[in-house]
Amino acid sequence: MNHTQSGNLLERASRVIPGGVNSPVRAFRSVGGAPFFTKRAEGAHLHTADGDQLIDFVCTWGPAIHGHNDPDVQAAVAQALQNGTSFGTPNPFEVEMAELLVQIVPSVEKVRMCNSGTEATMSAIRLARGFTGRDKIIKFAGCYHGHVDSLLVKAGSGALTLGNPDSAGVPGSFAAETIVLDYNDTAAIEETFHRQGDQIAAIIVEPYPANCGFILPDDGYLEFLRAITTKHGSLLIFDEVMTGFRLALGGVQERIGITPDMTAMGKIIGGGLPVGAFGGRSDIMDHLAPDGPVYQAGTLSGNPLAMAAGIAALRKLLQTNPYPLFEKLGETIQSALLGAAKAKGLPLQVPQVGSMFALFFSEDRVRNLDDATGSETQHFNKLFRYALEAGVYLPPSAYETCFLCTAHDGEDIDRAAEILSDGIAAI
Numbered sequence: 001m002n003h004t005q006s007g008n009l010l011e012r013a014s015r016v017i018p019g020g021v022n023s024p025v026r027a028f029r030s031v032g033g034a035p036f037f038t039k040r041a042e043g044a045h046l047h048t049a050d051g052d053q054l055i056d057f058v059c060t061w062g063p064a065i066h067g068h069n070d071p072d073v074q075a076a077v078a079q080a081l082q083n084g085t086s087f088g089t090p091n092p093f094e095v096e097m098a099e100l101l102v103q104i105v106p107s108v109e110k111v112r113m114c115n116s117g118t119e120a121t122m123s124a125i126r127l128a129r130g131f132t133g134r135d136k137i138i139k140f141a142g143c144y145h146g147h148v149d150s151l152l153v154k155a156g157s158g159a160l161t162l163g164n165p166d167s168a169g170v171p172g173s174f175a176a177e178t179i180v181l182d183y184n185d186t187a188a189i190e191e192t193f194h195r196q197g198d199q200i201a202a203i204i205v206e207p208y209p210a211n212c213g214f215i216l217p218d219d220g221y222l223e224f225l226r227a228i229t230t231k232h233g234s235l236l237i238f239d240e241v242m243t244g245f246r247l248a249l250g251g252v253q254e255r256i257g258i259t260p261d262m263t264a265m266g267k268i269i270g271g272g273l274p275v276g277a278f279g280g281r282s283d284i285m286d287h288l289a290p291d292g293p294v295y296q297a298g299t300l301s302g303n304p305l306a307m308a309a310g311i312a313a314l315r316k317l318l319q320t321n322p323y324p325l326f327e328k329l330g331e332t333i334q335s336a337l338l339g340a341a342k343a344k345g346l347p348l349q350v351p352q353v354g355s356m357f358a359l360f361f362s363e364d365r366v367r368n369l370d371d372a373t374g375s376e377t378q379h380f381n382k383l384f385r386y387a388l389e390a391g392v393y394l395p396p397s398a399y400e401t402c403f404l405c406t407a408h409d410g411e412d413i414d415r416a417a418e419i420l421s422d423g424i425a426a427i
């Protein structure tokens with residue numbers, strides 16, 4: 001591959017943007033090599049500034065569930081654009097969006113829109129504290145909830161990739177309000193609630209953690225979180241920014257039949273435009289201003305273009321029900337990867353649910369952050385570079401999840417399975 005154009009852009013970017021990127025993981029620091037720049041994306045493919053075409057398993061980190069530049073989403077945005085880009089008053093789109101979210105997501109009785117997943121978790125936590133009158137939050141090592149100060153403690157995603165799961169610039173006094181426990185460890189939760197259950201406002205959890213690879217709960221673990229929070233008057237917040245509308249229309253909560261008190265959403269509900277939302281029980285949501293004492297706001301919240309894009313994406317999910325297809329595509333990729341690793345004699349775990357999967361080069365099932373960081377990330381990095389040269393874009397970190405979209409169906413999935421198998425053989 002010739003990377004001249006991307007190289008030139010990176011050089012210019014590095015002079016005026018820290019690290020040359022607007023989100024750290026894009027810099028490819030953990031997998032090595034220089035990032036490519038994308039000038040166009042269509043279906044399952046990225047078209048780079050250097051003229052290459054890549055089969056994309058990042059899907060803009062989740063939102064592009066119908067593939068890039070989906071014609072229905074594109075048409076909805078184009079139509080909304082005729083009427084202006086932002087009004088600063090209530091608009092009809094945001095009512096339709098809220099009605100859809102209430103209809104689709106089991107825990108959501110009322111919902112407020114914001115502009116990113118980070119804002120969604122930040123606001124959900126403030127509301128949980130305001131509602132319960134308590135300060136402490138429990139989060140799990142390796143879970144990522146955006147770059148909220150008090151949640152950037154043992155965080156996953158780019159923070160983990162770059163080796164600083166505990167960010168500089170977060171006051172110790174903020175972090176002290178966050179209790180970090182291991183995912184899948186029930187004894188630690190029990191002990192914490194026994195000691196200070198009356199101070200804990202909420203547990204926030206990615207029900208299936210997907211920012212330190214992809215980790216699945218032990219049997220009964222999420223049921224346990226539901227029960228113990230209820231018992232102690234704490235709230236259970238599911239961060240479904242990534243899993244929502246992806247692992248089932250109503251997210252993990254629909255899939256497993258557990259209803260949290262609040263849910264953070266984002267990614268897919270913006271159809272590729274910047275968006276977030278948080279919702280939950282009415283009695284909790286009514287504590288938000290202007291009805292209640294918990295302040296939360298946004299100049300561009302409920303933006304008509306973002307709402308139009310998100311509504312089109314959600315309506316298309318309702319109409320097409322792609323979830324059975326995703327189970328099939330996911331299993332195709334999973335079995336190709338496992339088969340190749342077996343032939344090569346490499347230990348490999350491929351946790352997969354529907355359109356999400358990850359690779360851990362390790363002997364045993366990965367149950368928590370320590371297991372994830374104990375896997376052989378150099379193997380992943382080699383596979384990443386092999387795949388990229390051959391035309392397949394995996395997430396540029398061993399600790400990120402791979403995403404499928406409906407546009408992967410057919411030739412792309414077969415070709416990608418072949419390239420990834422060859423890549424494993426070449427490790």
Ligand SMILES: *Cc1c(COP(=O)(O)O)cnc(C)c1O
Nearest residue numbers: 116117118144145146239241242
């Ligand atoms: C992506 C993500 C966020 C943050 O969303 P942004 O829009 O990047 O701020 C929060 N939680 C989870 C689980 C995510 O995957």
